[in-house]
Amino acid sequence: MAPRETRAGEARAAAPAAGGRQVWRRLLARRTVRAAGLVVVLLVLTAAAAPLLTAVEGQDPTSYHNDLLDSAAGGVPTGSFGGVSAEHWLGVEPGTGRDVFARLVHGARISLLVAVGATLVQVAIGVLLGLAAGLGSRLLDQLIGNTTEVMLALPSLVFAISLMAVVPTDFSRPLLLTLVIGLLGWAGTSRLVRAQTLSLKQLDHVAAARLAGATRWRIARRELLPALAAPVLTYAAVLLPTNVVSEAGLSFLGVGVKPPTSSWGQMLSGATTWFRADPMYVLLPSALLFATVLAFTVLGDAVRTELDPRAASRLRVGTTGGPGGPGTTGEAAA
Amino acid sequence: MIRFLLRKALGLVGVLLAISLVVYAVFYLAPGDPAQLACGEKCSPAQVLQVRERLGLDAPVHLQYAHFLQGIVAGRDFSAGTGLLHCPAPCLGVSYRSGEQVTDMIAARLPVTASLALGAMVIWLVLGVGTGLLSALRRGRLGERLLTALTLAGTAVPVFVIGLVLLIVLCAQLRWLPFPSYTPLTEDPQQWFWGLLLPWFSLALIESAKYARLTRSAVLETLAEDHIRTFRAYGVGERRLVTRHALRGALTPVIALTALDLGTMFGSAVLTESLFGLPGLGKLLVTSVGLIDLPTVVGLTLVTGFCVVLANVVADVLYAVTDRRVVLT
Numbered sequence: 001m002a003p004r005e006t007r008a009g010e011a012r013a014a015a016p017a018a019g020g021r022q023v024w025r026r027l028l029a030r031r032t033v034r035a036a037g038l039v040v041v042l043l044v045l046t047a048a049a050a051p052l053l054t055a056v057e058g059q060d061p062t063s064y065h066n067d068l069l070d071s072a073a074g075g076v077p078t079g080s081f082g083g084v085s086a087e088h089w090l091g092v093e094p095g096t097g098r099d100v101f102a103r104l105v106h107g108a109r110i111s112l113l114v115a116v117g118a119t120l121v122q123v124a125i126g127v128l129l130g131l132a133a134g135l136g137s138r139l140l141d142q143l144i145g146n147t148t149e150v151m152l153a154l155p156s157l158v159f160a161i162s163l164m165a166v167v168p169t170d171f172s173r174p175l176l177l178t179l180v181i182g183l184l185g186w187a188g189t190s191r192l193v194r195a196q197t198l199s200l201k202q203l204d205h206v207a208a209a210r211l212a213g214a215t216r217w218r219i220a221r222r223e224l225l226p227a228l229a230a231p232v233l234t235y236a237a238v239l240l241p242t243n244v245v246s247e248a249g250l251s252f253l254g255v256g257v258k259p260p261t262s263s264w265g266q267m268l269s270g271a272t273t274w275f276r277a278d279p280m281y282v283l284l285p286s287a288l289l290f291a292t293v294l295a296f297t298v299l300g301d302a303v304r305t306e307l308d309p310r311a312a313s314r315l316r317v318g319t320t321g322g323p324g325g326p327g328t329t330g331e332a333a334a
Numbered sequence: 335m336i337r338f339l340l341r342k343a344l345g346l347v348g349v350l351l352a353i354s355l356v357v358y359a360v361f362y363l364a365p366g367d368p369a370q371l372a373c374g375e376k377c378s379p380a381q382v383l384q385v386r387e388r389l390g391l392d393a394p395v396h397l398q399y400a401h402f403l404q405g406i407v408a409g410r411d412f413s414a415g416t417g418l419l420h421c422p423a424p425c426l427g428v429s430y431r432s433g434e435q436v437t438d439m440i441a442a443r444l445p446v447t448a449s450l451a452l453g454a455m456v457i458w459l460v461l462g463v464g465t466g467l468l469s470a471l472r473r474g475r476l477g478e479r480l481l482t483a484l485t486l487a488g489t490a491v492p493v494f495v496i497g498l499v500l501l502i503v504l505c506a507q508l509r510w511l512p513f514p515s516y517t518p519l520t521e522d523p524q525q526w527f528w529g530l531l532l533p534w535f536s537l538a539l540i541e542s543a544k545y546a547r548l549t550r551s552a553v554l555e556t557l558a559e560d561h562i563r564t565f566r567a568y569g570v571g572e573r574r575l576v577t578r579h580a581l582r583g584a585l586t587p588v589i590a591l592t593a594l595d596l597g598t599m600f601g602s603a604v605l606t607e608s609l610f611g612l613p614g615l616g617k618l619l620v621t622s623v624g625l626i627d628l629p630t631v632v633g634l635t636l637v638t639g640f641c642v643v644l645a646n647v648v649a650d651v652l653y654a655v656t657d658r659r660v661v662l663t
Contacts, residue, residue, distance in 0.1 A: 149345075150352045153646070155601030155638035158619060159357075162631045165623040166361060245492045249605055252494050253620055268494060272609060275498060276506050286495045294490040301486065 039295035047108040054102040062260040065097030082280035094274045103262035110263045115243040121182025126189020134197025151187040164255035237300035353639045427629035436633035446614035451599040457538035462545025470553035488543025497536035514610040549584045556583030586657040590649040597645020601638035
């Protein structure tokens with residue numbers, strides 16, 4: 001067997017049967033985890049209450065305010081820090097005069113919705129195909145294995161850009177982003193689930209269920225899925241921040257969310273032309289994007305060290321699952 | 335080894351065929367008439383028909399795909415206006431927009447992306463392996479915890495965020511660095527270097543975080559092995575232990591990951607290139623996508639896919655070369 005297969009395909013030991021509550025308590029005992037959790041909670045609240053927040057401010061994310069721009073300076077907002085005022089809490093967008101605060105909080109919606117949605121799509125496809133490969137016939141396993149191989153070799157960013165551009169613009173962009181990121185990123189999950197299934201299949205309770213005449217579907221649902229929850233959750237926690245970055249990246253390149261809908265990546269792509277005259281406009285979406293991704297990464301890392309005994313015991317870590325598998329890089333828990 | 339390579343080469347061809355089939359199916363079945371696109375908005379129906387014939391788009395899809403494959407293996411001819419345009423062997427078609435051959439367009443941009451990727455690689459290896467080693471040796475101290483936090487943050491920043499911030503601070507405010515630009519190495523090495531320094535660092539800072547974490551865990555793993563304890567018991571100095579033995583444990587995964595990253599870089603440099611306006615493969619992709627220039631997009635997807643697959647094989651071979659415990663079969 002080739003070394004890459006051995007590395008990526010080697011089954012992680014099934015997660016310990018630690019109760020969910022115990023894991024929670026251990027996670028919350030860490031200060032970094034609490035801080036990251038707070039950031040995520042704030043973000044979710046902000047995203048959920050976006051229309052309310054902008055209503056309190058008295059602005060909306062789409063109306064232009066040309067009167068607040070200095071047309072002599074090429075459309076830079078008048079006033080300091082990008083036009084910060086009592087009416088516009090974080091200033092206005094250069095060139096258009098749209099309210100930055102309103103666009104940022106509405107951008108949080110897109111960012112979270114797309115990232116969470118894409119993760120769900122990735123996990124759903126990955127679990128289904130992984131289970132099918134692990135439980136199905138040899139032919140099916142081979143077929144799914146080859147498809148996974150192709151998906152891993154597909155230059156996903158290049159492919160995503162092209163797909164986003166080919167689909168007509170009247171198709172909902174956030175939904176399209178979710179689907180494209182989701183459909184291109186399931187290969188890692190499928191590999192993980194297949195390897196887990198193969199090792200779980202050897203266990204006594206699965207064999208007993210099979211001998212008792214349980215169908216494959218029933219075995220998958222009743223015997224395997226509960227044991228798969230921990231490793232899949234861990235992997236999903238690692239996928240989530242990369243999906244936030246993917247959304248921002250595609251919108252940054254101009255193929256993601258289109259105006260008037262706002263997204264942090266899209267704001268940043270606008271910022272590339274304004275960074276000299278209006279640095280505030282660059283810093284705000286940058287900081288938010290960074291905080292979001294960092295918070296999710298910290299949480300994902302913590303969940304992984306809690307749920308994955310291999311990473312925690314620092315046994316055989318330090319290999320990578322390939323370009324498509326983020327976070328498979330083993331990290332010794334300090 | 336030879337058998338392994340042969341098998342891998344076969345697999346490589348298979349994966350590329352699959353990629354090309356997927357790409358072809360998606361883009362050629364996509365809404366929008368390529369002939370109309372190639373001809374432009376103001377074309378009359380007769381002109382569109384002419385273009386369709388010229389580009390071979392009147393044939394059924396499977397024949398078009400066969401022609402496309404034939405072009406890659408044996409080259410093909412296009413009737414361009416009055417004369418024939420011959421497109422030699424690895425022919426990926428002709429751009430709808432400029433009429434240029436896709437292979438030529440890619441070849442012209444390749445040095446830019448290669449410069450970007452290779453330069454960044456040097457920096458990320460030095461930074462990443464150095465940081466990882468340092469944090470492995472100073473485990474538990476304040477500096478190490480700071481480094482670990484930094485590398486975690488490093489994996490969390492998108493390249494266009496760190497690039498923009500560096501651009502503002504180093505180029506616009508402090509004026510320590512010139513604004514990024516691309517000058518061919520053969521033309522002016524000094525300008526090539528200074529123009530690419532910021533893009534290199536933006537890419538490398540993010541990549542190096544991954545390498546730091548990898549190096550750290552590999553070094554810690556090796557230092558925990560039995561033979562190291564034996565060496566230590568025999569009185570081998572700590573410095574020698576680290577440089578001669580622990581680093582060797584990190585060598586294999588780092589080299590393999592480098593090969594993989596270089597391979598994917600040809601596709602994923604698109605964000606860096608569009609941020610800094612470097613005329614590389616990624617920039618070409620974004621432009622072609624904007625113009626809905628399908629042959630160029632298909633060609634670029636295939637070429638970047640080829641790089642990824644090739645990098646995988648190279649990584650496997652390097653793994654076996656640097657770690658004798660690994661046997662290729």
